[in-house]
Amino acid sequence: MIAINDLQMFAASLEERGLLHRIKAPVDRDLELAHVAVMGERAKGPALIFDNVIGFDIPILISAFTSPSRMAVALGMEPGPSMPELSRLWMERTTAGLIPPVTVNNAMVAKNQLTGDDVDVNHFPAPQLYPKDGGRFFGTTAYLVCRDPETGWVNLGTYRMQILEPNRVGVQFLQGKDADHILKKYKARGEKMPAAAVLGGDPLLFLASATFIGTGISELDIVGALRQKPVEVWQSDLTGLPLPAGAEIVLEGHIDPDDPCHEGPLGEYTGYYTHDHWSKPALKIQRILHRDQPLFWSCTVGKPVNDIHMLQCLSRTGGIWHDLETMKIPGIESVYVPPEACGWFWTIVSIRQMYPGHANQVGNAVLASSGGHHATKGVIVVDHDIAADDLSGVWWALSTRFDPSRSLTLDQGRATKLDPSLPYGDRHITGRMIINACIPYEWEEKPEQVELDAEMVAKVKARWADFDMPDIDPNRIMGI
Ligand SMILES: Cc1cc2nc3c(=O)[nH]c(=O)nc-3n(C[C@H](O)[C@H](O)[C@H](O)COP(=O)(O)O)c2cc1C
Ligand SMILES: [Mn+2]
Known part of the structure; x- marks a missing residue:
């Protein structure tokens, strides 16, 4: 656990881990500062402290949460999760x-x-x-x-x-x-x-x-x-x-x-x-x-992805997951509200199916939950072999397991006044959908997948160092 009591300790913890960059050049707090920050965020850059804000001796921290590593540090964990x-x-x-x-x-x-x-x-x-x-x-x-x-x-x-x-x-x-x-x-x-x-x-x-x-x-x-x-x-x-x-x-x-x-x-x-x-x-x-x-x-708000989308991803995912657990719905492997979806409008849930209709139950549960009902446009449910945040895997499931005529459910629910896809003055109700991208539990004959050999995967992981690819952690590769 990293000890963090306040903002300055958090900034120091980021800096120690190379996750924060200090800008010494003089910068105007009006427009210029935010433009540097947004351009840094788009390029997946570090958190920033502007030490020389023109006219002030008070520095500004910005882009603090804009990566899973920085979010981990905020929670007192070393980067990784x-x-x-x-x-x-x-x-x-x-x-x-x-x-x-x-x-x-x-x-x-x-x-x-x-x-x-x-x-x-x-x-x-x-x-x-x-x-x-x-x-x-x-x-x-x-x-x-x-x-x-x-x-x-x-x-x-x-x-x-x-x-x-x-x-x-x-x-x-x-x-x-x-x-x-x-x-x-x-x-x-x-x-x-x-x-x-x-x-x-x-x-x-x-x-x-x-x-x-x-x-x-x-x-x-x-x-x-x-x-x-x-x-x-x-x-x-x-x-x-x-x-x-x-x-x-x-x-x-x-x-x-x-x-x-x-x-x-x-x-x-x-x-x-x-x-x-x-x-x-x-x-x-x-x-x-x-x-x-x-x-x-400060925080740049505006278009994704910045701090607000990351923190909404974290807390909205946590809230929906909490609701699914308290509803006692089995088989929830992971949940993810992508920051790219503003950390709000779409939810992806990975499940280990246990009975027919399980995937749709999960989709309906998210749409009905306290944490997820508000302004959700869609829930995508995938099988447990795909992690909810494995967006490449989700696209693969949408392509190979999802049939729009069989596994799409349309519904309506509470909208947000901030949703620009709805007309001004009428932003009360939004359409929403459940996309069941799981292989149907009840199918006796399931599509046969191309698989790696589990024993060989274990063997390869065990001697990963021999292959001299130190930047790749074999335990964090999605989809194997
Ligand atoms: C950077 C940022 C700006 C926000 N601005 C507003 C705002 O101006 N008005 C608002 O109602 N909610 C705003 N929110 C969302 C609220 O913080 C959120 O709805 C929160 O649940 C409000 O606290 P409450 O549930 O105790 O009312 C903002 C969130 C972030 C991260
Ligand atoms: Mn509150």
């Missing part, structure tokens, strides 16, 4: 039980406190990412902490935060998100909602707060379970909220339900814009907390 393997770990740890946070008195984030006229979010190098974005965003990786006034439940949600004024940022939580439910309760009481925008802390806090965990469950407890140790929080004397003690920067204040703002757009994770700028919640900042020498953290 595939995304489905990491999702299985997510599923197992969150299913085993949650771990609530512990309160500490000394918090690195509380070392510097800006109040009164010193409250100015422009102190930090928030970038503008794309030319058509509405401005600079303090929050792409930042999460909002708020508390349910009735139950005391503390929710963490990642919602984008645009800088509007020195002491005001938009916080675009969409209808139905947890913060939206909670804000409505404050509104009914005629109160403002105390809230904090947090950047940094354990990198898993960003991951968990960008994931639908379930109403009433705190993302702090989920991160405790994932990290297998409690998150350290500091009880704010201003808002009464538990704030991650190792955070980089916190904007504290309140959201007035009767004082919405005009905000956006921001290039979204679908790779498109949604033009819906009015009546977004806004955080009025009363106090800024930050560590000594904070590290700013």
Whole structure:
């Protein structure tokens, strides 16, 4: 296990393993920085820290999660596991039980406190990412902490935060998100909602707060379970909220339900814009907390593949897998929501078939599950000889095991407002399908496959070193 308590430890762990590159050249935070990052991401480059952001002495971390190796390190593992393997770990740890946070008195984030006229979010190098974005965003990786006034439940949600004024940022939580439910309760009481925008802390806090965990469950407890140790929080004397003690920067204040703002757009994770700028919640900042020498953290959002698609791949796969296990559906070998599908719209499940109709049961279960029903367009079910993330194998199954007239099921379900394949103003319901790409269990005569000899494979693996191909790990070759 790699010990990681906060963002700077995570960045150092990446750097030690050659997974992070520091850019020393001066770079403009508006457009230039994000363009370097997107071009690096497209080329499957490393995580980046821009040490010399023009006009600031605060560096920016970006592209932190954009490879399975970096995602493994975030989870405290050495590079190696595939995304489905990491999702299985997510599923197992969150299913085993949650771990609530512990309160500490000394918090690195509380070392510097800006109040009164010193409250100015422009102190930090928030970038503008794309030319058509509405401005600079303090929050792409930042999460909002708020508390349910009735139950005391503390929710963490990642919602984008645009800088509007020195002491005001938009916080675009969409209808139905947890913060939206909670804000409505404050509104009914005629109160403002105390809230904090947090950047940094354990990198898993960003991951968990960008994931639908379930109403009433705190993302702090989920991160405790994932990290297998409690998150350290500091009880704010201003808002009464538990704030991650190792955070980089916190904007504290309140959201007035009767004082919405005009905000956006921001290039979204679908790779498109949604033009819906009015009546977004806004955080009025009363106090800024930050560590000594904070590290700013941004994410390019926009077209796949970047951090958001990787983290959605991890957590959505983990959530769907969790649901399939709790539904007691047997034979699930692996699950994968490809980052290229925005980490959202398609699910691939590999199963060991046990009875006729098993593959369709799995497809229907994904479409009906809490973790997978929302905006899924298709489920592809393949046999156990193909891992869910073996996209070459999946194409082979689509070509040789799938018959559209026999094994395609069409259905409809809940859409997302961000889906550009649906017309504006009518994005409630999407079509969806189950593609059963398994060899039918009930066929007595199955197609005969070309196979390698299992004993010879074992022998070849045993003397792999003799063949002098050190870059290939014989135990991680798909499809044998
Ligand atoms: C970079 C990034 C930006 C996001 N922006 C928003 C956003 O502006 N509004 C929103 O409602 N969800 C946004 N999300 C998705 C939410 O984080 C996600 O739905 C999460 O479940 C919200 O937390 P909650 O379930 O506690 O409400 C974003 C996710 C990421 C990773
Ligand atoms: Mn939540």
